[in-house]
Amino acid sequence: MMSQMDQLSARSTCPNCAEPVESGDLFCGACGCDLSAVAPAAPDRPTLAIGTPVPPPAMPGWPAAEERASGEPSAQSAGDLPGTDSGGRDLQAPVRHDTPAGAADGDYPLAAPDPRTAEHSPAVPPGAKLCVACRAGRVDGDGYCENCGHAQPRERDHIEEELGQVAAVSDRGLRHHRNEDAFAVSSTALPDGSPAVVAVVCDGVSSATRPDEASAAAASAANESLLAALPLGTHPQQAMHDAILAAGEAVNALAEESGAREHDPHQNSPACTIVASVVAGGLLIVGWIGDSRAYWVPDDRSAPPARLTEDDSWAAQMVATGLMSEAEAYADERAHAITGWLGADAYELDPHTAAFKPDRPGVVVVCTDGLWNYAEAPEEMARVLAPDAAVRPLGAAQVLVGHALDGGGHDNVTVALLPFAVPPQGAGSPYRTS
Incomplete structure (x- = not known):
């Protein structure tokens, strides 16, 4: 039988979080687990996974959009998906799993x-x-x-920010050992003096190197780009497109800074997803890459809510091209593999953007999958969003994060809330919408 020191020397991964450890380490560098406390070997009783994931409900109708994702603004039917193509994207594009090698999805147990x-x-x-x-x-x-x-505890384990009528909350969750999400909220003035409110949310890809740095760099770059463009009179949809490109360049720069390390075939370049929203000039603009989402929840809860983004994921592509039903696609183990992200090894950077002109007040929910995994359908998101979210956005964001933590908190959780108020009658928009 091996002695305690023999077992410690032979161990190559932490028994608590499965992170690699060096021979002779007394503590895990990732979670701090005491490696000298060697637990007795458990009996060999393999666990069998049983059951099939429950597919999400069908996507409801979308609010009428004023502009498509690219080109000149044009009319858009309620059934169109904003900011996406007709399903002709290359299905052989690489996919990325947001899970570290050797770990189950979201499996970051915390144990002091x-x-x-x-x-x-x-x-x-x-x-x-x-x-x-x-x-x-x-x-x-x-x-x-x-x-x-x-x-x-790290500084980013839990962050809250409120700026006027926009607020955001980010939390590490209950399983991850660090928070790899990031956000930025801000406001500025348009040339006519009316306000423009911005929220950017980014989710680091855990299987990549330095995902926390990637999300922080992307959120900061996108926010700065929007704050520079909007006061100059740039149409907010064009400003959103340019901001996502700027975020991509910021993440790419992290790979360049790493030099030869990023050329290691066993490592991935820093990467993250992004979703952002701008409320300006009576318009609601969204932009995204990846599987972070934006939802629309009217203040009048008798009106239907809607999801404003479509995931860059394997399942979404299968459904869009008619190769699988929604139930079949989301039951597949590849369902949540993302097909779009910001990073030097991304297949291509093609920002999705869409513009809407709501006819009633409401709230835009901008979030990572750490939240929408626990409130996927728009009706579910509307049900857990506080009725007074428009006047107390920070409190409502705290409630949403708490909902995800109560549901299991298997991932980092980040949400930003932007109230939308319909402009007074007769106050025209400074932007051309047709």
């Missing part, structure tokens, strides 16, 4: 190691950061306790 006794801990000098787990050790520059090895 048993802290060592305080008498064995090093003295903590005055003013030094104290470990949140053992309350006795000093936190080193890498964010780990020098006494018990526990990874400390």
